[in-house]
Amino acid sequence: MKVIPSRLSTIFSALLFALIITPSLAQDAEASGDPVAGKQLFNQNCAACHALNRKMTGPALANVEQRLYEDEGLDKEWLYTWIKNSAGMISAGDDYANRIYNEYNKAAMTAFPTLSNADIDNILAYTAAPPPAAPVAATAIQAVAVSDGNSSTNDLVLAVLSFVLIVLIAMLYLVNKTLRQIATANGIEIQERAKRTPIWKAFVQNQFLVFVSVIVLLLASAYFAYAYMMQIGIDQGYAPVQPIHYSHKIHAGDNKIECTYCHSSARVSKHSGIPALNVCMNCHKSIYEYKGNPEGPSAEDLANGYTNEFYTAEIKKLYKAVGWDEETQSYTGESQPVEWVRIHNLPDFVYFNHAQHYSVAGVECQTCHGPVEEMEIMYQHAPLTMGWCINCHRETNVQLTTNPYYEKIHEELSQKYGVKELTAAQMGGLECGKCHY
Numbered sequence: 001m002k003v004i005p006s007r008l009s010t011i012f013s014a015l016l017f018a019l020i021i022t023p024s025l026a027q028d029a030e031a032s033g034d035p036v037a038g039k040q041l042f043n044q045n046c047a048a049c050h051a052l053n054r055k056m057t058g059p060a061l062a063n064v065e066q067r068l069y070e071d072e073g074l075d076k077e078w079l080y081t082w083i084k085n086s087a088g089m090i091s092a093g094d095d096y097a098n099r100i101y102n103e104y105n106k107a108a109m110t111a112f113p114t115l116s117n118a119d120i121d122n123i124l125a126y127t128a129a130p131p132p133a134a135p136v137a138a139t140a141i142q143a144v145a146v147s148d149g150n151s152s153t154n155d156l157v158l159a160v161l162s163f164v165l166i167v168l169i170a171m172l173y174l175v176n177k178t179l180r181q182i183a184t185a186n187g188i189e190i191q192e193r194a195k196r197t198p199i200w201k202a203f204v205q206n207q208f209l210v211f212v213s214v215i216v217l218l219l220a221s222a223y224f225a226y227a228y229m230m231q232i233g234i235d236q237g238y239a240p241v242q243p244i245h246y247s248h249k250i251h252a253g254d255n256k257i258e259c260t261y262c263h264s265s266a267r268v269s270k271h272s273g274i275p276a277l278n279v280c281m282n283c284h285k286s287i288y289e290y291k292g293n294p295e296g297p298s299a300e301d302l303a304n305g306y307t308n309e310f311y312t313a314e315i316k317k318l319y320k321a322v323g324w325d326e327e328t329q330s331y332t333g334e335s336q337p338v339e340w341v342r343i344h345n346l347p348d349f350v351y352f353n354h355a356q357h358y359s360v361a362g363v364e365c366q367t368c369h370g371p372v373e374e375m376e377i378m379y380q381h382a383p384l385t386m387g388w389c390i391n392c393h394r395e396t397n398v399q400l401t402t403n404p405y406y407e408k409i410h411e412e413l414s415q416k417y418g419v420k421e422l423t424a425a426q427m428g429g430l431e432c433g434k435c436h437y
Contacts, residue, residue: 033118038126041119045112048286052127056286057107057329059100061127072096076124083120084113105330233347239379240341244321245314246378247306250290253373259365266354266365274340277322284315288326306376343380344369351435361424362399367392393429397421 042050042061049057068074074096082089082097086109089097101108115123183190203209251257260266265273290311297307319326323335346352357363366372370381382388400410400422413422428434 033121033123033125035122035126035129038122038124038129041115041123042126045115046123049109051286051288054288055327055329056288058104058109064127065124066128068096076121079124080117080120082109083115085111087111234383234385235343235345235380236383237379238343239377240343242341242378243338244317245310247311248372248375248378250311259372260358267359268355270351270353270355272354277318277335277338280318281322281324284318285324285329288312288315290315304376343378344384346384349436351437360403361396362403363396389435390425390430393424396424398424398427 046061050059050061052060052062054060065076065079068079086097086101090101090108180190203213251262252259262275262279263272264275265271290308292308292311301307318324321336321338323332324330325332357368358365368382368384370379372378398406398421400406400414409427410422413427414420417426419426423429
């Protein structure tokens, strides 16, 4: 009788403990933050200067909360204060804040007073969460397996067709041999074909055919010679290999970077210009590797060798050319010139002004350069011939009413041609001196 109350007391105590501890655990779990929401906040606020597993402008942030507590004895409240007002902690003489400030070349951390404690908890949860396994390898194996399967099927079909062809040739040979044997056995004489005049002799003897053939040959030769001569200097489709692989598909397509961010001189200058490497480093100080599609590269990209490792290696080429040390996050001064291969090249006697077309006329870059946002390798889309330019001037209406550049001549030209809209040709776009020196 004494054992049962003891057991009941133990069970009751355990239940009471569970009821008390469960809300506490729930609160701790809630306070630990959401790594999914934290990833979005990290990318929006922190990724420009921090990475999880490597130093950048600032220190690596993987398990930062745990490391600070174990190494420096700093709690989460210190992190709240530091993230919201780092400059205040440095000015107040906080020891660790000043050490970090001096270690990273006195680059002051941006203050984030708008982040709540819950937002910071989410970011810390993301920095503490293990990174998800990349499915790239599985995707690559699957694509290779599909490719190997298709190749094996094609080889099998080719082998079967070759075997059938050999069998048919052998059967025809045997049938011909058997028929000859039967004819010989029955005393049937097989007549060989009578000798005929060779076709080339018959052709030479017919003077009319010779005359017509010569005329046709001369006309065909002139046609092909003219077509060949007209293609000299036309490099449509030209796609040279560049010293550093630059994917317009990734930059202008996937990331929606404006053309004039890199080719800024196109807005105000005759030339569009080759972007300086420091323009690339505006982003690639922080983007040190290519992570690509979360689902992994497509089968087409794998077939062409465009893997995440390939693009990351090209970023390293950029670092080498510009003289960027990833470890110290600083420039070494040992830069190397990049010998870019020019793609679009007009003759020296042709005048073309990018600013006149882009800024004044409002012509889109794709009009001349094609769907750049879809090009993995940049190539010359248009022929860039004189006829191609003239056709564009004849067909393109100039934006007059919304462009103050043309306000003075809009009314006069509209009355002259009796139209409300004017083409570039009607404004003198076909005059020789407009395009030629």
